Amino acid sequence: MGSRLWLSIVAGFWLAACQPAGAASPTSAEMTEARRWAAAKFEGVQQTGLPAAGRQADGVEPFFSFTYGGKASGDLLKTWKVERASRRLDAGRIARTLTYTDPTTGLVITCQGVEFRDFPAVEWVLRLHNTGKADTPILEGIQALDAALPLPKAEQSTLYWAKGGVASFADFAPQETGLKAGDKLHLQPGGGRSSNQVLPFFNVTNAGGGVVIAVGWTGEWAADFAGEQRGVRLKTGLARTHLLLHPGEEIRMPRMMLLFYDHDRWRGQNLLRQFILRHHRPQRDGKPLVAPITWGNWGGTSAAIHLDNIQNIIRHELPIDYYWIDAGWYGKGDWGTNNGNWEVNKDLYPQSFKPLSNALEQAGRHLMVWFEPERVCKDSLWYHSHRDWLLTGGDPNNALLNLGDPTARKFVADFISAKIDEFGLGCYRQDYNIDPLGYWQAHDAENRQGITEIRYIEGLYAFWDELLARHPGLIIDNCASGGRRLDLEMTDRSTPFWRTDGPRDAVAHQCHTYGLMPWLPLSATSQDLEGNTYEFRSSTSSALCVNWSHSGDGPQAKLAADFPYAWAKQTLEQYLKLRPFYYGDYYPLTAYSQDQTVWMAWQFDRPEQGDGMVQVFRRGESIYELARLRLRGLEPDAVYTLSNLDVAGTTEMAGRELQAHGLPVAIKDRPGSAIITYAKKVH
Numbered sequence: 048m049g050s051r052l053w054l055s056i057v058a059g060f061w062l063a064a065c066q067p068a069g070a071a072s073p074t075s076a077e078m079t080e081a082r083r084w085a086a087a088k089f090e091g092v093q094q095t096g097l098p099a100a101g102r103q104a105d106g107v108e109p110f111f112s113f114t115y116g117g118k119a120s121g122d123l124l125k126t127w128k129v130e131r132a133s134r135r136l137d138a139g140r141i142a143r144t145l146t147y148t149d150p151t152t153g154l155v156i157t158c159q160g161v162e163f164r165d166f167p168a169v170e171w172v173l174r175l176h177n178t179g180k181a182d183t184p185i186l187e188g189i190q191a192l193d194a195a196l197p198l199p200k201a202e203q204s205t206l207y208w209a210k211g212g213v214a215s216f217a218d219f220a221p222q223e224t225g226l227k228a229g230d231k232l233h234l235q236p237g238g239g240r241s242s243n244q245v246l247p248f249f250n251v252t253n254a255g256g257g258v259v260i261a262v263g264w265t266g267e268w269a270a271d272f273a274g275e276q277r278g279v280r281l282k283t284g285l286a287r288t289h290l291l292l293h294p295g296e297e298i299r300m301p302r303m304m305l306l307f308y309d310h311d312r313w314r315g316q317n318l319l320r321q322f323i324l325r326h327h328r329p330q331r332d333g334k335p336l337v338a339p340i341t342w343g344n345w346g347g348t349s350a351a352i353h354l355d356n357i358q359n360i361i362r363h364e365l366p367i368d369y370y371w372i373d374a375g376w377y378g379k380g381d382w383g384t385n386n387g388n389w390e391v392n393k394d395l396y397p398q399s400f401k402p403l404s405n406a407l408e409q410a411g412r413h414l415m416v417w418f419e420p421e422r423v424c425k426d427s428l429w430y431h432s433h434r435d436w437l438l439t440g441g442d443p444n445n446a447l448l449n450l451g452d453p454t455a456r457k458f459v460a461d462f463i464s465a466k467i468d469e470f471g472l473g474c475y476r477q478d479y480n481i482d483p484l485g486y487w488q489a490h491d492a493e494n495r496q497g498i499t500e501i502r503y504i505e506g507l508y509a510f511w512d513e514l515l516a517r518h519p520g521l522i523i524d525n526c527a528s529g530g531r532r533l534d535l536e537m538t539d540r541s542t543p544f545w546r547t548d549g550p551r552d553a554v555a556h557q558c559h560t561y562g563l564m565p566w567l568p569l570s571a572t573s574q575d576l577e578g579n580t581y582e583f584r585s586s587t588s589s590a591l592c593v594n595w596s597h598s599g600d601g602p603q604a605k606l607a608a609d610f611p612y613a614w615a616k617q618t619l620e621q622y623l624k625l626r627p628f629y630y631g632d633y634y635p636l637t638a639y640s641q642d643q644t645v646w647m648a649w650q651f652d653r654p655e656q657g658d659g660m661v662q663v664f665r666r667g668e669s670i671y672e673l674a675r676l677r678l679r680g681l682e683p684d685a686v687y688t689l690s691n692l693d694v695a696g697t698t699e700m701a702g703r704e705l706q707a708h709g710l711p712v713a714i715k716d717r718p719g720s721a722i723i724t725y726a727k728k729v730h
Contacts, residue, residue: 153179387427413473440489451502
């Protein structure tokens with residue numbers, strides 16, 4: 048075996064050595080640390096009868112900050128009236144509220160928090176409200192979190208983070224930064240889309256445990272990490288705030304989340320995955336979403352061809368949940384210059400979309416259609432008829448529909464809602480091919496910097512919440528030039544079914560899955576080559592988007608007469624059997640690499656069910672035919688039955704052997720793949 052592959056597998060083993068089974072089940076010690084932090088910060092109580100803490104403490108001082116009238120909040124809040132309240136929301140959540148009131152100006156700072164009782168996690172949203180009769184002094188540098196992170200005490204910590212989605216091979220690539228005393232790191236997405244350069248999820252760890260941090264803001268956030276003598280301080284909030292508030296005016300800041308964990312970094316990642324699935328997972332008809340299989344098609348294709356495709360999908364019993372019609376179905380000419388002309392092109396769709404959605408609904412399937420309402424092209428119908436609602440100042444060929452304007456927001460909510468009914472949509476796909484930051488900043492007065500962005504993002508959430516309230520069976524596909532709007536707030540409302548506009552390449556897709564899975568359990572990417580099992584497996588994740596027999600931006604996307612329906616049905620049905628594993632714990636089994644000469648592998652483990660799946664890829668230039676992969680999260684004394692989907696029969700191995708000596712995997716094809724499932728044997 049090659050030294051590079053072997054070393055990466057050995058490295059994975061040493062991480063696994065201290066990892067207890069069942070990573071997604073919080074321990075009492077982890078829950079205690081979360082309770083302690085919430086009690087100190089929201090109740091102002093340093094000791095609550097809990098066992099002594101083993102982590103760096105930050106006292107009961109406020110965990111957010113700002114400057115007000117040129118004075119630091121740390122000094123001001125000591126003289127303001129403070130109120131604290133709590134109430135149980137349900138069996139799993141306690142609402143906590145911390146309120147500070149300035150007796151002089153009437154500014155009220157409210158921190159609305161949630162302490163979770165089933166995960167060691169705390170969330171909060173900061174709101175600022177001017178209850179006075181005059182404009183406030185200038186508020187600036189508002190940080191939703193400004194505190195020493197509650198880490199186990201150590202001299203050096205490590206920050207794990209990931210690149211964002213900029214349509215590249217390296218999208219979501221894992222990053223690692225050491226933070227000792229004096230070290231600093233500034234992270235910011237750039238352009239105003241929340242995951243443009245950096246994902247807004249972080250994991251800071253040192254010997255014994257760590258903290259996962261999530262930023263819920265679909266705009267321009269910023270985070271500053273600073274290594275201190277015995278820990279790490281984090282300041283994070285909007286990248287730029289310098290504004291006054293008018294009488295009666297209120298604004299919100301980013302949602303923040305802290306999740307506490309013990310042991311190694313991967314325990315924290317898997318607690319995050321399970322926390323998101325439990326508390327930040329989109330709903331469909333009041334039930335947690337199971338991410339679907341979608342079939343992508345170009346919108347500039349005639350309805351007759353779409354209907355023929357749909358009939359073939361139904362006839363051959365392909366398990367497709369949503370038939371996807373992308374851009375190009377509206378206006379005349381190029382798709383990218385027609386935003387704002389949202390009437391159906393009757394040359395392509397003479398009866399609009401209802402014949403398609405009716406055929407799908409009768410077969411238990413649904414229609415999905417692409418929109419991009421926020422970007423308004425110059426000379427479009429909306430550009431001329433709704434100029435008062437548009438923000439300019441960026442690209443002269445595009446304007447931004449100002450969702451911060453309540454009238455504009457009502458208009459677009461009513462318009463899209465009507466289209467959902469008219470078209471018979473089961474999934475609304477919203478794209479966002481524009482960097483909004485320049486537009487927002489161009490409309491801010493000197494003493495109101497940040498206000499346009501704040502109102503816009505508040506309006507975006509209200510818009511989507513309205514659509515979901517009006518259409519309980521609707522799901523939303525979150526696209527922004529691929530995956531440039533991935534954050535905690537959007538995860539609540541949507542799922543990225545096209546997570547990157549990067550290369551449609553098997554190795555790139557492997558790398559994207561490897562990097563994104565630690566942070567977001569639900570996503571999908573394109574799968575383009577029918578009949579190619581290696582490419583198919585490289586593109587699978589918790590959701591699946593197939594683009595089989597798709598001709599790009601051309602007018603025709605009809606399924607070929609020789610389309611391999613039997614292969615497609617068998618492959619999709621096999622995927623459906625494997626899909627539940629993607630909701631389990633995730634462990635990389637090799638190092639991240641874009642190199643064509645290596646293997647890449649990962650594992651999904653379901654500790655409660657005692658089973659899991661290993662996906663392995665031998666890339667096209669690898670000379671090695673065999674690897675041993677040390678698995679993780681298993682019970683050492685249990686016996687596991689293993690099945691290779693490409694090899695008849697089963698084998699048995701003990702959990703201790705799989706973790707210590709590894710699972711042997713042979714792949715003869717180059718490139719090639721293997722999927723091995725395992726289940727704990729019940730005696």
